[in-house]
Amino acid sequence: MSRRARAVAVAVVAFGLGPADASGRPAEAPSERARDATAREVAAASDELARGLSGLRLPSAPAPYFTVARWIRAQVWSIAASYGGLVRDLHERQQVATVRVRVGAPERDDAGMLGADDTTVRFDPALETDPAYLRRRVWLAQDASFRHAARAYARKEGMLARLQVDVPIPDLGPPPPSRNDLSGPPPPPQVDREGLAQAARAASERFAARPEVDNGEVHVAIITDHFVTVTSEGAAFDRARTRALVAVVADMQAPDGMRVDHGRALHLATVPAADEAFERTLNELTDRVLQELVALAEAPRIDEAYDGPLLFEPEAAAQLLGVLVPSQASGTPPPLSESGRVLELEPAWQQRLGKIVMPPFVSLIDDPAADPFGGYPIDAEGFAPERLRLVDRGRLTSLLMTRTPGPVLRRSNGHARLTPALDVGTQISNLVLQAHARRRSRRALEGELLRRAREDGYDYAYVLESLRDDVLLGPPPRDSAGMMAGTGKVPLPLPARLWRIDRNGRRTLVRGAMLAPVAMRVLRRIRATGTRPVTLHLRLPVHARGPADHQLGVDAALSHTVDVTVTSPALIIDGFELLVERGEHERPPLLIHPLRQDAG
Amino acid sequence: MNGAPHVMAPCRWARPVLGACVSLLACHPRPAPDPPPRPWPEPAVAADHWAVHRPEPTPAAPPAVASILAAELDRHFERFAAVQTDPPVYYMAYELVRTQQLWIEAEDGVLLTDDTSDERLLDVDVRVGSPALDNSHAIGGTVGTGQGLGSGAPVALGDAQLSLAQAIWAETEAQVRNAVTAYAEIRAEQELRATDDDPPPADFSVRHPAKRFVEVPPLDDEAARAAAIPMVRAVSTVLADSPAVLESRVTFELVRTTRVLVDTEGSRTGDGGVRARIILEVHGQADDGMALSRAATFEGHVVADLPPLTTLRSAAKTLREELEALRKAPLAEPYTGPALLDGRSAAVFFHEIVGHRLEGHRQKIDEEGQTLADKVGKRIFPWFLDIQDDPTIARLGDVPLWGHYVLDDEGVYAEPVSLVERGRLRTFLLSRSPVGPFVKSNGHGRREPGHPVVARQGNLIVRARRRLPHHELRDELVAEIRRQKKPYGLWIREAESGYTLTDRSGPQAFKVNPTLVYRVFADGRPDELIRGADLVGTPLAAFETIRAAGDRFVVFNGMCGAESGWVPVSAVSPAILLETIEIERAAHERDRPPLLPPPPEAGP
Known part of the structure; x- marks a missing residue:
């Protein structure tokens, strides 16, 4: 088989240089050879997209007008240790590609339907670059995607014919500036797999010091990837990333039978070095998770619901914003169904541009340049990410936009994010809550909290230190904590560390509380803020419409998320409701845990 | 707690398990007079030369993990007796299965997969009731998971005693709960059933415990991999060499399985085996839309059982030609x-x-x-x-x-x-x-x-x-x-x-x-x-x-x-x-x- 190399003039821009590798040295730049190899694949894919655009035709279906092909090659390291034993230690090369054809015209195409993702076709490219093979696979995938799109378009036409559409929203916005920036994949980083496995194993041995704990694991996961995007409009760009996750998760049964879990993670943009500092950090993380879990299991349960003010510590406040803002500030309109737009899926802020959504002393900024962890040079659709003043002193002034127009905002502001699994959707980059007034010291915040609680008839209040990390832990380990949904309201994760504070300022850790779903209006009832914002590194999914989409579990926490930061001070907010979790729990185990044999 | 991560949901070709029940990707029959004969030797045996090989397994020393399993088994079984579970736990078994696998795939000369994996899975079987009626009894006409038999939990790859003990404890606890729940449902159902004249058969039979450990050949996956990669590339190039072929795949698979079983009757056994396989698949489509495929597989107990490159190339060529013929064949x-x-x-x-x-x-x-x-x-x-x-x-x-x-x-x-x-x-x-x-x-x-x-x-x-x-x-x-x-x-x-x-x-x-x-x-x-x-x-x-x-x-x-x-x-x-x-x-x-x-x- 002949594979003709294609000479392509490319503008080489050093995008996607990874951060430092495990040794601390700056990551090596991609080689000229790697760039050329990528360029040849891009040329092959581009040629095939062009051929498809001009040649794919069916008698009664609209012609394709836009196609995008993406492919990613990744190396995955996954280590899991439990109680001193290595349960998983794997290293794999993985790769996947997608092709998406759109038929019709930007004003109306096949997209935007409930289930429209089915028009995207996935396939496996070669492990190494191979332009001819890629082109052939793109040929078949493009053909299949075109058929799906043609079917979807026909279905959409049928639906639209039945609906009264006042102001049609285009299905695709203007293209990004012309871009042909390829770096090629950098050399793979050095990963001390053995050292990391040993560190994980040693950390997991520390579970032995906590015989009360039932189960637990220490995880180290690393993904290094290089992804390429090519469109039929002539855009071609790539990016390389290194992401790592170090996590400890554990669970146990409280004396009353409630199964509780807890976990913490370090989100890194570099390959961790298996040195003493890392081991120390991992051990401290392990000890902290175990200590907090045991404290949670021993904590009393709340005995009545509470709807007074809540004080969100900076960590919890950042987590709350990470759950609420990306999904509800998305500018992507809800999908279309036979009954019209699925309004239950409409982001709450989408129809509120120009209106007050937060107090006048609060602004919300999304700034891609603020932190390299959440930042990125161009988004998944080729747009440079813009600094957004989402909320300006309480007034909603912008939304997170991809190239899919919304009812008011029609152009992208560069917030289409791409996961290693090639999911594309809106997401924040570095979200910052700025308080312009009503900033209080820690002591003053607590005082105000208690005062407001008294006004609501409570002689105590609650301080939320952190929310349950659903991305890390997945669904809760008990049915009684099942997520509630409410029309127009957003379900929330369980509180992880919730403190009851009484009028004397004494704090007691409690458990068994659930946060009732909230409307976004609750953010208008921020009453005061702290003075010391904290920045949280998070990994969040795209396409998330609510916390249920966040319950990925540790093994999907890298592959189905993108990196973001959220910065927030502490917040006192009215309008939340803490409910008492109700349900039957399992009896204590009949068997004696190996670490409890002496006590048993 | 969770399975291995995946960067993405792979559009990987199904592993050779076509069909709802059985994948019979077999070796080809002997040449027939019409149509033309196949050029590669197929695994056929003349009836008069029925040479049966029953190898005498090589005894092996019990692995260290067998002692760990046995100690935990005895401890938990005694505990169940001490707390007098209702219904009583009358039998338990632990089976630890280690699977080492090498999986290499190529299409049209291009390498698509090059994976090795190594995992150990623990199956915990807990039986409650009595041999006459226990939790293994079919519920609603099905026998499946969730009744306290078979767990498939990933456990430590090495013999870290505490790690294994903790996993065994967790799985055994989970399985006894499942067993008790299933048994309650089974008993209730039995009481509602009309009885036949014949006494119902028991659920568990008696047997003498076995004590035997058998050596399992080692796996040189590095050598196998080094040889397999150029082979799959070369054969896949031949396989794809036709406009009739839309997709094709050559897969090399090498699996080594070792099993250790201990039970409360005193059985202590261990065995396993190695499987090697090459799979050739081609897919095409007739002009009327019908999906067409042809496949050939070659199996062995060791890599040396697999055919040489020349045979595989011939097989690839024949499959390709058969696909081309199928495209033109009438319905x-x-x-x-x-x-x-x-x-x-x-x-x-x-x-x-x-x-x-x-x-x-x-x-x-x-x-x-x-x-x-x-x-x-x-x-x-x-x-x-x-x-x-x-x-x-x-x-x-x-x-x-x-x-x-x-x-x-x-x-x-x-x-x-x-x-x-x-x-x-x-x-x-x-x-x-x-x-x-x-x-x-x-x-x-x-x-x-x-x-x-x-x-x-x-x-x-x-x-x-x-x-x-x-x-x-x-x-x-x-x-x-x-x-x-x-x-x-x-x-x-x-x-x-x-x-x-x-x-x-x-x-x-x-x-x-x-x-x-x-x-x-x-x-x-x-x-x-x-x-x-x-x-x-x-x-x-x-x-x-x-x-x-x-x-x-x-x-x-x-x-x-x-x-x-x-x-x-x-x-x-x-x-x-x-x-x-x-x-x-x-x-x-x-x-x-x-x-x-x-x-x-x-x-x-």
């Missing part, structure tokens, strides 16, 4: 009449229509068709057929049999079982779940980790006491065509998969998916290849129409899926002449072939 019509099931298709036929129906647990479940439950001692096949299942055989001549094992997943020694003698049914495939008068296991309790054990096939071997040379078999076919005054008969050369329905709520039917079918004409016209035929029928009627058998026995090796998961099996059969079979039209996709021709310079 099958619904048909009843005589047929010659050659080699592998006959083996698939017996695997589906009789093999699964002889699995012991099916005779006990009322929701099952129990087609053969009352036929012990009665003739179900012509007098000249014998059927055995013998997992102790590792090879027939030079041909490896994938259904070979020493000890089953209940720690019972595998036994040769004469299922059918001179056409009469003698017994069933048995695990430790008794069936009627058959109260003792014959070592056929098998499972994939994470599933409960049920009786499964191993090496199903069909022999004929009266055999005809192949050309005489064809003559008989032609004679039968004439006798029945049919326009043609069928020669079914190849079948890749099939399934059988044994649930009473549906028809007790089978379907075999032949991929190479020829019309044979009595007037001497050349055989005509057809496409889109499925072989269907009901077992008893099918058994009755067997008229003759050939003198060469072809082996298929594959993976079979049923209630206890996927297990490696083989089936060995001569060609058989059937007086009447039924062909129905296979599912026919109607999507047009690709709208554009292949990209320029992308072909071979």
